Amino acid sequence: MSPAVPGSTARAAPPAGAAPAAPLPAPGPALACDVATALVLWRRDLVRFFRQPSRLAGALGQPLIFWFVIGSGMSGTFRMAGSGTGYLAYFFPGVVLMVVLFASIFTTLSVIEDRHRGFLQGVLAGPGSRAALVAGKTLGSASVALSQAALFLLLAPAAGFPYGSIDWPLLVAALALAAVGLAALGFAVAWFIDNVQGYHAVQMTLLVPLWVISGAMFPVPADRPGFATAMRWNPVSYAVSAARRALAGPDAPGALPGSAARDLAVLAAFAAIALAAAVLSTRRAPRA
Template sequence: MTSPKTAAVALESTTVTLPDTALPAGDLPAPRLLGPAFALARREFTRFIRQPHRVIGSLGQPLLFWIFLGAGFTPSFRPPGMEGMTYMEYFYPGVLMMMILFASIFSTITVIEDRDQGFLQGVLVAPVPRLAIVLGKVAGGSSIALFQSFLLLLAVPFLGLPVTLSGIALVVMAMVLSAFGYTALGFAIAWRMKSTSGFHAIMMIFLMPLWLLSGALFPTAGVPGWLSTAMALNPVAHALTIVRAPFYADAATALASPAYLTSLAVVVGWVALCLWWCASRVSRRDKGVQG
């Protein structure tokens, strides 16, 4: 019979071996980035599709602008160097830009709604990278804007534009870049907003001047000097340039144009800056919660 002293010694000398699957807390694999980002983006797009009135309203406003303004201004539209072009043809890229701009920006209202409903707080405490939140919300809002603008892109064959397949590819690329830039801008502003009404008021201050000074409504040639400078500094004007040019030139011709390459570089830099701003704001908020 084993004595209590012998049992105690045997217990102390016993080595407990952990299974091979057990890992220290510090060695747990980091959560993946693309999985959570894709889930958030899919949620944004699914919520949009399930609201038919939102889909109709987003498509209806730009179409009404295009039809009424196009029909009204066509008889008096005679800009130099654009002989034979109707105002509906000239205004078409501007309507595309309007749809992308407004749909991208206002899709980020869900950031405020998700915070009010508690969903955003749940995402923030989840073990996912903060960059996944940025990429998911921005990609979701961009997909909403691109879905609507691609529907309007179906009108190209009926306008008689001399567009080529390579030109269409450049147009799509420009639309994707623009959507990401606008959505990232809206996300960065909405992140600290407390109400949707305040977001609407702030964004209208930015939206209308950005769009009006892009050359969407009127050509940039012949405008006053101060207005020409403002339009040259406007990233939306450069985004409209890389959307409009491929309708009248193939990819090789467009990419050989210094003006096109300059506008493309401005848009790419602007998109990168907006994404960095988003990541910076989300990171600062996270540090504030921990501190």
């Protein structure tokens, strides 16, 4: 028998007659690892949000000031044919989507921060797949956005929308699909950009037109067919339209032609495409 090598980590053979060593436990199923990874990332983003009081205050204060200042300034000149809706009521669903839009996108800024701190590389080295990474970060960002929107929706009665008259299933479904799609889009952009300043520049160039050309601030001009076409191709327009229907009824002023089911179908397709794009973007190795 060959002598043992000092410092060797080889396991010694069991003595004759001894029971065989128990086999090492097999790794868990891939699905279980993916679910655990996604849940950890989702919970991490939520904990980070609720542990920062300044973000909680800004989640309600900033859109409240924006809604009240612009709404009050425009209320004297806003006129919508065939409707007695005031501008504060018309503008309210648009501000709700503004909260979802900006919160969903800018929460994914943590993708760049986590990469620079090495956390992202640690997740990639773990047992979870890249799809689980996308799912966890997307759900975390979307949950933060929905939390902020929920705070602002506490003001719905002040805008003329009593809680009992709101179609909550439609509103939650529309906001959730929009938040998931926008968060996945933000993840895909953040994966390719290496610095925070560049991310802000790209997203602001993208976000402001998406929100403005959605019917959030004013209805579609009848004499501007190009503007109407841009709104029909803008997924945020369908989120605003669904929110209007949920708050003010199926024939809400400013809602897109069609039905709430069509709005949700477009938002679901947008969320699926954005998630697929985010997963595909992870095939490119992130830079340290």
